[in-house]
Amino acid sequence: MTPDPPNPATLLCRARHGGTVPPVHQLPGSILSRILVTPSGCWEWQGARHPLGYGYVRWEGKRWYAHRLVYTLTVGPIPHGLLVLHHCDNPPCCNPTDLYAGTQADNMRDMVERNRWGGSRSLPSGERHWSHRTPNRIVRGEAHGQAKITAADVRDIRASHDDGESLRSLARRYKLSRPQIKRIVTGQAWAHVKEDTVA
Ligand SMILES: [Zn+2]
Numbered sequence: 313m314t315p316d317p318p319n320p321a322t323l324l325c326r327a328r329h330g331g332t333v334p335p336v337h338q339l340p341g342s343i344l345s346r347i348l349v350t351p352s353g354c355w356e357w358q359g360a361r362h363p364l365g366y367g368y369v370r371w372e373g374k375r376w377y378a379h380r381l382v383y384t385l386t387v388g389p390i391p392h393g394l395l396v397l398h399h400c401d402n403p404p405c406c407n408p409t410d411l412y413a414g415t416q417a418d419n420m421r422d423m424v425e426r427n428r429w430g431g432s433r434s435l436p437s438g439e440r441h442w443s444h445r446t447p448n449r450i451v452r453g454e455a456h457g458q459a460k461i462t463a464a465d466v467r468d469i470r471a472s473h474d475d476g477e478s479l480r481s482l483a484r485r486y487k488l489s490r491p492q493i494k495r496i497v498t499g500q501a502w503a504h505v506k507e508d509t510v511a
Contacts (some may be wrong), residue, residue, distance in 0.1 A: 321415040326470055328330070339385055346378075347406055355382070363464045365403030375471045382406035383413070388478070395419060459464065463487060467500040473497045 324447040346359040346369070356397025357367025377383075380396045388410040390396055394413040398405055399422070411445075414422075423454075461469075469482055479497070483490045495501035 318339050339382065343371075343378075343382065343385070345383075352400070353407060354402045354410060355407040356402070357404040357406055361404060362468060367406065374416075375474050377471065377475060378404070379406045379411055380475060383408055383411045387411070387413075387485055392476075393478075393481075396420060406447050460488065462504070463505045466496055466505045469493060 346357060346367075347355045348358050349355055357369075359378065362368060362377075369376050369378045369381055372379050377396075379398070380390060383396045383406075384390060391413050394415060396411050397414045397419050398410055400407070400410040401423075402410070412418075424476040466488060468488065472482060473479070473493075479490050479493045479494060482488075482493045483499075486493065488496075492501070
């Protein structure tokens with residue numbers, strides 16, 4: 313077996329985390345090639361992005377959020393019902409050491425901590441975690457007069473559902489009924505929104 317070539321991500325990670333290196337070598341080249349290691353240590357996804365910054369990627373026939381895929385490939389399966397959250401508050405980041413599986417409550421606590429320590433400067437502006445973007449669910453130019461969600465939301469709903477999020481959870485998150493979510497997921501509603509179009 314040939315050793316993996318030195319990976320800048322590995323080196324940076326080693327520097328930041330005192331030797332605790334996630335097994336980046338498990339990441340296939342097609343994923344690694346779309347990751348840019350920033351000076352801060354974040355691994356920023358260079359492929360398709362959700363409007364809020366999260367990376368999108370197709371992997372083995374499924375759509376994934378890039379950070380959830382990298383977490384799964386390096387750390388392991390995401391425990392049922394948990395979200396993959398960012399310690400670094402940087403949506404495109406896929407660095408497994410910046411990611412953790414947690415609940416919505418963990419996410420809220422993390423945000424409070426960040427604000428306490430970082431002051432207002434660290435408040436995320438426009439790139440908040442998806443679960444905190446209710447104010448962004450403003451209908452902007454969506455043709456349907458009664459639309460409560462945007463095309464970007466539709467793509468997120470479908471991708472999240474593919475990724476294992478339940479209809480109930482999605483319904484709660486988007487303040488829609490479960491049947492409404494189901495119609496979106498099955499394509500009965502919003503059929504014109506194509507899955508891989510990134511806004
Ligand atoms: Zn990061």
